[in-house]
Amino acid sequence: MNLPRGMKDFDSAEQSKIEFVRQKFLETSKSFGFNFMAPSPLELVSVIEAKSGPAIRDEIYFFKDKGDREIALRFDFTVGLTRYVVEQKSLKMPAKISAFGGVWRYDEPQKGRYRYFHQWDLEVYGKPSLESDAEIIEFTSKFFSKLNLKNITIDISHRKLVESVVSRIFGSADSQTIGDIFRAIDKIQKKKKDEIISEYTQRGYSKEKLEQVLEFSKIKGQPDEVESVFDVSGIQAWAELKELFSSLKNRGVANIRINFGIVRGLDYYSGMVFEAFDSSTSFGALVGGGRYDSLPKAFGREDIGATGVAGGVERIILSLEAQGLQTIESAIPITVLFVNEEMARPAMNIASRLREKGLAIEIDLLGRPFKKQMENASNSKFAVIIAPKEYSQNQVIIKNMSDGKEAITQVDSLFSNVDSLFTL
Template identity: 30%
Template sequence: MNKKEKVIEPQNIKLNMEFRAPKGTRDLLPEDKIAKNYVASELQKAFEIFGFNPIETPALEEYETATVKFAAGEGSDVMNEIFTLEDRAGRKLALRYEMTFPLARVIASNPQLPKPFKRYAMGPVWRNGPIKLGRYREFWQCDVDTVGIKNMYADVEILSLIDYIFKKFGINIIIKLNNRKLLNGIMEDLSIPKDLVDKALITIDKLDKIGKEEVIKELKEKGLNEGISKKIINSFETKDLNEVKVKSNLGKEGIKELKEVIDLCSKLNLKNIIFDISLVRGLGYYTGTIFEAFAKDSSIKSSIAGGGRWDKMIQMYGQLKDEVPAVGVAFGLDVIIDVLKEKGVKFDKTVCNLYIIPIKTKEESMKILQRLRLESIKCDMDMNDRSISKNLEYANQLGIKYVLIVGKKELEENKFTLRNMETGIEEKLKIEEIIKKFKVEK
């Protein structure tokens, strides 16, 4: 043992102590984990259909990597929600709070990667923020990003992916669209000090959630007087992009990009996209197009996907001369599951499709079990010598579709009773016939 390492003594456990998952986290029992695996699998299929490749990065990042101002942004709420810890050598670390800045670090560290570089990543992230329906402190993000394409076709491909995925899930969505260049241009026209722009925009992002009065109050708390605060509010009230007037070249460039994106979306028949001038996105690294997707007719108000263009972060991490264009989206896996459940979607309670009930034939049943598994049939068997009724009750509780009864008589006849637990229909089948039946149903 290293002499510098501290020995941690076991702590006394209090009597009647309740052990539970930390607030904002959850234990996932099989039904919930099966649901999660299903959604993750469907997302992965869609990502790969669109040509994105998988990568994986650590859950832990160096604190400085996670907190540089060009990662989340100085005014971002995320900066106050980072879980931190130290390793044995006293180095400060952070649990990742999203998937984009680790990708920027990877690209900056691997300049030899061919461009465009299209990647997806899936895994848990952590934020020590407020808890509500659809929002947790540990949650999964499923990200896709395209690095190396500056034109708006890459942005529209991401929007097309969002539309494709939620159509597959049967979730009606609305995608709110905006552009950070337009937002920054409006701030420039209003002569908002540069050090207050990001802070002011993050407050504007709360307009739909907390209302005008609270937004004005928060803007004043951030150093803007009431007159300027009201002018800012007034600038974010229009719903029609054609009515937005800006003087700054940056703002005009943002409008041009928005119109190009909307035009391309129209040509792809993407009809669920609306312009929302108050959409900001809480992370300060966005540089152009931004968007968020919401489920229609749902009590869950959190976004189920969100992202945008981030052209500067890789340049900053790599200390490069030129920008490296990038655009992407993060899907909230846990929120998607919550929306599906709210819609009444039922998920399996078990992965098992067949349950063998031995009647004093445990050894022979194990051989049958092994043979079925070699045919990739998801199956299990009773090893506790329970009665048929108890086994049927067990299979029913788990929602296992079929049970196979294996008794001495069945072994002699080489035909076994296969019962469909949903219909109650029983068939006498040989093992070969059972295998064929399952392969057909699969």
């Protein structure tokens, strides 16, 4: 029996890693005042098309339900959260919402991403504001710090700025031309320059102009460094981008730079855009986001804008592992052992009572010999041994499995002094 292509099972170890990232995400989003929610895993296809157009059908899982409605599995969280906010007419603005969970995409499976994967997401809705943009980027930086990830660079740009340069180079503000060249720029991180030029010259674009715009897309650095190599005078949105950069510096975000090669592929972005990379790996962008005021408008709300960010959890886990960082946080298990069959019942009782104290407890369920139980407890920090002689005196043995030291304690003390008895 096989799974559908692009799907996988997540075993206990993988699920623990996902939960590790989830907990760090929840801690960070709480510290920024975001409200956590879970949007529906099913959407109407028409709702998803409002964000990405009819072509999105090639990238999603969709079907007709028993009411003959076209339904899609959740492609991301932005659509569902925006739909929700638009529906809540009385929602106080700005609305800061976070989400975490699984999404489905009919993409070609790749390292770090199957067709079902996990994603975290933040959105700020309300009156468009530079500080809302800065908040989203600051969160991203602080979240990676909380994960202890190193070598993270956050590249920021502005769609209107890049659009004005593209329009100047190609002598056209035509939306089709702008869209095509944006996609060419977006591909520069994934494909060779010659391949991109070959693809777009075949579509009728000037090789010389393509060369010029791709050279522009390589510009990156601090604002003064950018100004030293490129004439930004009269360039739309440069002042706004510099102000955003200044706000982030004021917030203590140091791992940022301007990168004109960041445009984000989706057409609905309308302002600031950014991506974050682990410079010590070649996994590509760990997160991406930006301002997308057009989406709430597509859903019928002309009075609010939005800015957000989303990241793939599995790809973040790959970076954590590549940097040799801990990806599992769990209680160190304690194993309750019984010396003979007669001691099995009281051992079960003691195991259950220790679990009520919030401890992670293992106990043999098959009645195996004591020697075998000891072998299986080798990964535990402590063992609680229930033996006939000691138990007849209402006592148990606590064994430190690291150094082999043993101590005898009263059963009542076992439950009243768990913190002192089971210490590292």
